[in-house]
Every structure is written in C-alpha cells, then in structure tokens.
Amino acid sequence: MSVTLKDVAALAGVSRSAVSRTFTEGASVSAKTRCKVEKAAKELGYSPNALASSLTTGRTKLIGLISNNFHNPVFLEVFDQFTRALQERGLRPLIVNLTDETEPANSVRMLRQYSVDAAIVASSTLPPSFAKAFHDAGVPVVHTFGRSATSPEVHVVGIDNVECGRMAARELLARGYRRIGYLGGPKDATSAMDRYRGFMEEVEKHPELEVSHSFAGAYSFEAGRAEMLRLLEGSPADGYFCGDDILSVGALSALRDHGLKPGEDIGIIGLNDMEMSRWENIDLTTIHQPIKQIITSSVDLVEEMLKDPKRYPEARIFPCRVIERGTLRPRP
Amino acid sequence: MSVTLKDVAALAGVSRSAVSRTFTEGASVSAKTRCKVEKAAKELGYSPNALASSLTTGRTKLIGLISNNFHNPVFLEVFDQFTRALQERGLRPLIVNLTDETEPANSVRMLRQYSVDAAIVASSTLPPSFAKAFHDAGVPVVHTFGRSATSPEVHVVGIDNVECGRMAARELLARGYRRIGYLGGPKDATSAMDRYRGFMEEVEKHPELEVSHSFAGAYSFEAGRAEMLRLLEGSPADGYFCGDDILSVGALSALRDHGLKPGEDIGIIGLNDMEMSRWENIDLTTIHQPIKQIITSSVDLVEEMLKDPKRYPEARIFPCRVIERGTLRPRP
DNA sequence: CTACATTTTGCAATCGGTTGCAAGCCACTG
C-alpha cells in the first residue's frame, strides 16, 4: 500500500533510525546520509505517517475545534480565521459540530480518542464548565469568545460582554434615546446574559428611562426578526441594543416590514461587526469585536500550552468599540 | 499520562487481547470477561486510542474536507451539513482551508500524512484535476459541487451547471426580458464557466435578444456589488442571471444605490438558494440547489468508498428548480 | 466419563514510527 520508513531505509541503504532522523528537526545525521535518504524518499514519494509518530512523541498536532454557532454568519469568518491560523502553525483542525448538544462528555471522549494536542471551544453561548470539562480530562483548552472571569479556571480569550452591554447603553443614551430596549440572544447563552447585565447596570443609573428587554430564541436571523415583530405588535422602544449582529439584521428586516426606517424611526445597535454589517444595504451601527486578534491570540495561546500544558490560566480580554453606521440617529 | 489497554487489562486481570476484543465489534469474548473489562474500563475512564488502532486496522475514520469558499455564506450551511453528516456516521472532519491555493500538492501530502480514509473536495470553483490528484495519490475522493462530466475520473456529486445556465436564461425569457446579461463568478471557476456556457447556448437561440456578460472577481458580496456598479455606469441589461446568490446580493445592493428597484427596474435571478436569500429583506428569486441532498449523498458515497476503494467513478447530479421570490418581474 | 466440536483466551508478531544507548567512525592532539 503506502510507502514506509522501512522502504526508504532499504532503498537508501541505511537503518530506519537514519531515515527517521533526517525527518526530525534537530536530530543528528550527517549531510551524506541525509542526502541519500532524501533522494530515496523523493523517489518513492515518501512522507512520514504523522499518526504513527504521534504514538511515541505524544504529539499529533491535531487541535479540536468545537462550535455550535453554525447559523450565525459571523462564524464563517471565525472559522476561516481559525483554520488559517492553525494551518500556518502546522496544526490541524479537527472539527466538532455540537448542533444542539450542550454536554461536553461526547466531545471530550471523541477528542481524547484522537489524542488532540489541545481543544478550542469557540462559542459565546456555552458556559465555562463546558471548557472546564476538557481541562479536567487532561486536554489543554482555550475558550474563545467565552465568558470572561476575573479568576478563570481555563484560558479564555474574548471580550468583556458586560462592558459591551454598558457601552451599548451609553451609546443609546448619548444619542438621546430615552425609551430603550435590549433584544438579546437566548437566555441560556452566557454572552446574552452578560451583555444584559452590563446594559441594565448602565441604564438603571437613569431612573427616568423607560427600559425593556427580551430574549430571542437563538442567535439567528429568524429569531431576531420574530422577536422584533413581536415587539412591534405592542409599543416598542425607540432604541434597541440587539445582542448580536445577526439578531440586528433580523430586527432590521422586521422594521422594514412595518415601514419603519432604522436610524430614524427606531435605532438599532448590534454587536460583532461581522462582514455583512458593512454591506451597504445593511449598514449596521454596531460594536466591533476584534475577531481576528482574538483568534490569533487564541491560537498563540494554544501554542504556548503545547509547550507548557500546566500553564497558569489566563483571561485575554480585547477592547471593543462602536462603529458608527446608519442605524442609530446621529449624536446631538 | 493517559490510561491504556494495558492498564485496563491489568486491573481486569485479563490479557490485552481480551480488552481489545471487548472494544471491537463482533470479536469473540465471553460475557464474563466482557463484563470484567467494562467495569475496569469505566473505573479507569479508559477509551481506546483511535490513532494507535489505525496503525493496524488501516482505518482512521478521518475524512479530509477541503474547501476554498470561506467568503460565501452558503458555505456555512455546507459546512454545517458536512460536519453533521460525517459525525452521524462516526467519521471525523479534518479541515483544509485552501484560501487562494489552487495546487492540490500540499493538501494531498498533508492528508496523506494524517492517513485520512477519504477526502471531500467541496468547491464549485476547482477543476476536476484538483480532485484527481487525491485519487492519483491513493486517497479516495469525492468532488462535491464539482464539474459534472459524462465520464468523470473521480466521484462527483452536485448539479449540472450548464443546465442551470439554460434554466436561468429560459426563466428570464419567459418573463419577457429582452436585454439580458450574465454576471458570473470568476472566470477561473469551473461553475462560472459552465453556467455561462448553458446561458449563452440558450440565449443564442434567440437572435433578437441583446445579450451581455461579465465576470466578477470572486464569489463574494463585494465582487458582485462592484461588478454591478460598473455595469450601471454604462447601459445595463434589464434582466440578469447572477451566477451565485452572494453575487446577487451584492448586485442588489448596487441597484439600491442607484435607486433602482429589483424586480421592477432590473430583474435578478441567482443560484444556490442559500438561507439568506429567503430573508424578507433580500427576497431573492433564485435557482435552488439541493444542498442537503447533495451533501448527504456525498457522505453516502464516501462510506461506499470506504468499503470499496476501487469503486467505479460515478457522477451524481441533482436537479435544480427556480424559486420565485421578488427580484424578477412576474410571468406575463 | 470420553471424544469431539466450539468458544474463548493469551502469546507474540505487527502496524510505522521514535529514541536511549553503546559501538563505530573520524579527525585531531601530543
């Protein structure tokens, strides 16, 4: 079937060790044998079996990438960045699509079976305990977009969702909105609750405000749209913080159905700044989350952990900022 | 570090073979030993090392998933479906993000190093030769969304892009468009050229038509928008077949900039029927491509190939149909 | 209880590599 170490060794007239050594960084081989081996390897089209070598080295370079946000377009960017960042470092993404699963047990077992060197939980909805389960099973883990904590149990890279909630509230206030609402993601998503907390904390400083809140069933267009349609049946607020860009886009679609102009009749501010939010026909004012930096940093952290699996847990929090586009009225 | 076969064998007081056999389907073990082993395994939290076993069985259950469409939202669905379909069958997706690479050599080498059982090339832009390279390297391969051929060299699952071009042309004609244009994806994409061919073939039957065509730089919103903006500078057609939904959405955005109403001033028909096309604020008339069926079928085919790697190559072509929404004028 | 068929079991080789160790090689020094 496939060509192995032994075949190359035979052709080159050297021992198997010699072949192995020419293919491992920093091993001691003379220029002469290296040359012979490389020639033989090329001739046979040999490339070393990564899995076999993992048996002795204990390294597979496989990284589990676990996610559940397959209906949010921002995930396409996340996914693109992650796979590229990993590849660039010679690491291989092994994907787990959680769909609606929220228990880590299956993913943990599976990724252990494949001896992944580390796991990345890329989700803003799963609780810290999810990532913790990997840690407890001895799999180094980074929780990207996870809940930030002052004393994290596992590595977390992302944003301060509570602060983002405050930021959104302040932005609405600064633009003169007085009847304001939070339209969040699902109640069981940590990010939805954290953003809610920050938002409420800020608006409660102003007792004169009329404040409302509600939670969509998912981080999806349909859920955002459905929730906004429901709100429009009653007496809606005039400025909303939608807990995520895709919810915002759904909400914008609902406004349009009712003949309402975003930014004029009702204001919307989102969170994420996904590519689509820049599209001229969406033009969403939103809080920018530095996705690329977050992901690069996550992968950096993964690499660090490969060197030192006992690394002391750390939270890397990146600042966000408001991107002004067309869905909030201008500052006075 | 991690608990192995040997540990379980020791605790259960049986040989390593016995342990191995209790974990492999259809091996001969008595109920008694099986029970002892399972108890010991549970106690130690043992789960077999898939990579070690792959050494002897020659099966990894790893499937390479190769793609380059990370800027087209439809890929999110593709990706969701693929990862789920594979997981359901106990297979594990190992991702390769090609970005701009068009040479198969690197991916082939990498996937061979990881001994994937098969590869899926999920791309409508890469040529058949790309997938062929995997086949030639001894890696069973399915080219999903690939160019359909009457005598394929490797397994292809997808649609007949030429026929889709014809279908789009007929639809525009049936609705009374007489100045019609093709706004395709990049010229080096097989799907862009195939759709173009079918489209032209059909319109050339009607010499009275005024026909134009152009190709966007990529399958992306920006490229579609830019190309349509360019067309609007001159004298645009009044009905367009955009070679892909994301191009259509870009084009729609351009129309809006010029104060033109899609479906009234200028007609647009897309291809794919991605989720977003159903959104009320997009409402794109398009040709539906049965993505879910295509992907399920692709994974079925992968499973077949695992049983019989020498399986005779086959093209599985799925019919498409026009989904009427709001961006073409009604049939007379 | 014996003879024979059928399971069940453990031994040992194997999969494709890596690596500690000791021996071999070489050049250089005195």
Added chain:
DNA sequence: CAGTGGCTTGCAACCGATTGCAAAATGTAG
C-alpha cells in the same frame, strides 16, 4: 602512534493498539 573527544549510526525497546494461531476452556453428544 596511542589517546581523546565529538559526531554518526544501528540495535532494540517501545508507543497503544490489533490479530492469526494454537492452546485452553467450555459445551455437547454418545
């Protein structure tokens, strides 16, 4: 030329599993 030290090299054990084979255990029939 013997002695020293630094590189190279091959041997053989090992990583964590699977599996053919033969021995052992069990079951069945006479």
